[in-house]
Amino acid sequence: MKDFLRLLGFAKPYGRYWPKYIVFTVVATIMGTLNFVLIAPALEVIFEGWTEATPVKPEMTGSMVRYFTDVYYYYLSVFAKSHGAIGAMLFVIGIIFFASLFANAFRYFSQRTLTSLRTNVMKNIRKAVYDKICHLDTGYFQNQRKGDILSVISGDVTEVQASVVNSFQVVFREPLIIIVSIVVLFFMSYQLTLFTLVALPVAALLIGKLAKKLRSHAGESQRLMGQIVSAFEETVSGIKIIKAFNAEQYVTRQFDDINNYHRTLNKRIMNRIELATPVSEFLGVAIVCCIILYAALMMFHGNMDMTWSKFVAYLGVYYNLLAPAKNLANSYSNINRGMASGQRIFAILDRKKEIEEATNPVSISEFKKSIEFCNVSFGYTAEPVLQHINLTIPKGKTYALVGHSGAGKSTIADLIPRFYDVTEGALCIDGIDVRQYRLCDLMQLMGIVTQEPVLFNDTVFNNIAFGMADVTEKQVTTAAKIANADEFIVQLENSYHTNIGDRGSRLSGGQRQRLAIARAVLKNPPILILDEATSALDTESERLVQDALTKLMANRTSVVIAHRLSTIKHADCICVLEDGEIIEQGTHNELIALENGVYKHLHAIQTK
Numbered sequence: 001m002k003d004f005l006r007l008l009g010f011a012k013p014y015g016r017y018w019p020k021y022i023v024f025t026v027v028a029t030i031m032g033t034l035n036f037v038l039i040a041p042a043l044e045v046i047f048e049g050w051t052e053a054t055p056v057k058p059e060m061t062g063s064m065v066r067y068f069t070d071v072y073y074y075y076l077s078v079f080a081k082s083h084g085a086i087g088a089m090l091f092v093i094g095i096i097f098f099a100s101l102f103a104n105a106f107r108y109f110s111q112r113t114l115t116s117l118r119t120n121v122m123k124n125i126r127k128a129v130y131d132k133i134c135h136l137d138t139g140y141f142q143n144q145r146k147g148d149i150l151s152v153i154s155g156d157v158t159e160v161q162a163s164v165v166n167s168f169q170v171v172f173r174e175p176l177i178i179i180v181s182i183v184v185l186f187f188m189s190y191q192l193t194l195f196t197l198v199a200l201p202v203a204a205l206l207i208g209k210l211a212k213k214l215r216s217h218a219g220e221s222q223r224l225m226g227q228i229v230s231a232f233e234e235t236v237s238g239i240k241i242i243k244a245f246n247a248e249q250y251v252t253r254q255f256d257d258i259n260n261y262h263r264t265l266n267k268r269i270m271n272r273i274e275l276a277t278p279v280s281e282f283l284g285v286a287i288v289c290c291i292i293l294y295a296a297l298m299m300f301h302g303n304m305d306m307t308w309s310k311f312v313a314y315l316g317v318y319y320n321l322l323a324p325a326k327n328l329a330n331s332y333s334n335i336n337r338g339m340a341s342g343q344r345i346f347a348i349l350d351r352k353k354e355i356e357e358a359t360n361p362v363s364i365s366e367f368k369k370s371i372e373f374c375n376v377s378f379g380y381t382a383e384p385v386l387q388h389i390n391l392t393i394p395k396g397k398t399y400a401l402v403g404h405s406g407a408g409k410s411t412i413a414d415l416i417p418r419f420y421d422v423t424e425g426a427l428c429i430d431g432i433d434v435r436q437y438r439l440c441d442l443m444q445l446m447g448i449v450t451q452e453p454v455l456f457n458d459t460v461f462n463n464i465a466f467g468m469a470d471v472t473e474k475q476v477t478t479a480a481k482i483a484n485a486d487e488f489i490v491q492l493e494n495s496y497h498t499n500i501g502d503r504g505s506r507l508s509g510g511q512r513q514r515l516a517i518a519r520a521v522l523k524n525p526p527i528l529i530l531d532e533a534t535s536a537l538d539t540e541s542e543r544l545v546q547d548a549l550t551k552l553m554a555n556r557t558s559v560v561i562a563h564r565l566s567t568i569k570h571a572d573c574i575c576v577l578e579d580g581e582i583i584e585q586g587t588h589n590e591l592i593a594l595e596n597g598v599y600k601h602l603h604a605i606q607t608k
Contacts, residue, residue: 024110031103147230163338174324447525453516455504
């Protein structure tokens with residue numbers, strides 16, 4: 001119930017929906033119940049005739065229900081005396097007609113209101129999940145399957161809409177219909193009504209057991225759906241490798257195992273869902289049979305407190321009670337199934353950020369002095385990745401990080417923009433710990449170009465101007481020229497307004513990298529982080545990209561991670577890492593001069 005109310009919280013402000021919905025639903029419910037109550041006088045007119053006695057106008061002496069009933073019978077009697085039985089029948093039919101018209105009109109208005117609520121809830125849930133994903137730290141995504149996250153934003157949100165949000169109308173309308181119907185039933189015959197209410201808890205107990213099992217299986221089903229989405233995503237991304245290694249059968253077998261298990265689990269869930277309807281139908285018919293039997297016994301013993309025509313109307317009202325009761329039973333199963341998806345959504349929404357902004361963050365708009373690593377240690381888990389790093393990078397200097405894979409180069413670069421926080425020690429910019437700065441201000445100082453450029457399925461212009469407001473065509477063109485990208489851009493179909501496809505698939509590797517550099521040029525950051533930006537390029541593309549990087553690095557503080565040592569010969573300082581520690585430090589010439597140095601060994605290997 002707590003999770004359900006939390007989902008309902010996404011409908012705020014409630015004042016836009018509930019007042020109108022309650023009014024429309026109450027009117028529709030009362031009018032709908034009247035249709036069954038009015039059957040009794042219609043049957044009396046048809047089969048029993050109508051009394052010739054002079055009707056007497058009732059007075060308000062008892063309950064409101066009794067008074068309005070007597071008033072209705074009074075005017076029906078008057079109409080019958082004036083127009084006969086046929087006239088009385090037309091009178092009753094006219095009342096039923098207009099009651100039904102009003103009931104369905106107001107039911108439609110209530111549904112329109114509820115549709116606005118449902119669509120608004122789903123919009124708000126999707127926005128909340130997307131906003132949370134955008135603001136989670138990068139460490140979260142390294143520990144999660146991409147397919148699981150995609151499954152939540154698509155499958156789980158859709159499941160919540162289908163099973164939980166669509167049940168709002170059942171949860172709020174059907175109890176009202178049940179209450180009104182029970183009140184009318186008690187008024188018509190409290191003895192019969194007390195008897196019928198004894199059987200309702202039995203039905204609720206059976207449906208509850210079904211729903212409990214349903215919920216446990218639903219969570220497992222959504223988890224498997226995440227694996228299925230992951231399998232699709234990995235297959236699409238790695239289709240070349242799959243074909244190159246003739247691994248089609250291997251990945252197909254893996255997918256079939258997950259898919260078959262998901263199918264088996266879904267079959268169990270659907271079977272239980274379908275079981276709710278026949279169970280509720282059977283229980284409803286069984287209770288009606290018991291009512292008829294009990295009424296017959298009361299009739300035989302002379303304890304029946306209504307005519308047979310009113311008894312038929314009583315059954316009609318009771319039938320009106322069964323439909324919402326059955327809907328409640330079905331919705332209970334649906335809600336339990338959907339709440340499993342809701343819990344997966346809340347698992348993301350409740351995820352605490354590991355990178356928290358300080359209570360009173362310090363603003364920074366300009367980089368003035370240096371970046372300092374003060375005895376910094378770090379580990380993604382208990383295993384340390386960096387150990388006791390002490391390094392000062394002055395403003396305007398280029399520092400290169402080299403070493404074997406896994407030495408900790410990228411980790412050092414990731415600590416500067418606070419993708420992760422240090423485990424021990426402190427990382428300072430201009431003498432202040434980066435954990436004290438406002439996150440958005442800190443990120444504004446950084447420009448990052450990675451080995452695999454991140455581009456979006458959009459135009460060249462929008463990819464270069466990504467995240468920046470009020471950017472002119474001239475500014476984008478200037479940035480592209482500095483990045484040696486303008487030459488190939490103007491040859492594209494629509495120049496700067498050409499869509500480059502998913503992840504820039506319509507461009508070559510070198511072209512994609514130059515677009516990423518153009519984006520960094522346009523941002524014009526004082527601190528630049530280059531993570532193996534040329535390692536995946538051919539010789540010609542590397543030359544163009546390196547030339548663009550040289551222009552980009554001019555008058556900036558740069559941290560460069562490189563495998564190709566030829567690209568960092570002119571760095572102001574080269575730091576050699578091994579097992580998370582800086583073991584050598586100096587210029588290219590100084591490191592080459594070290595006897596038995598690691599850098600000298602790496603350089604010798606690459607220049608053979």
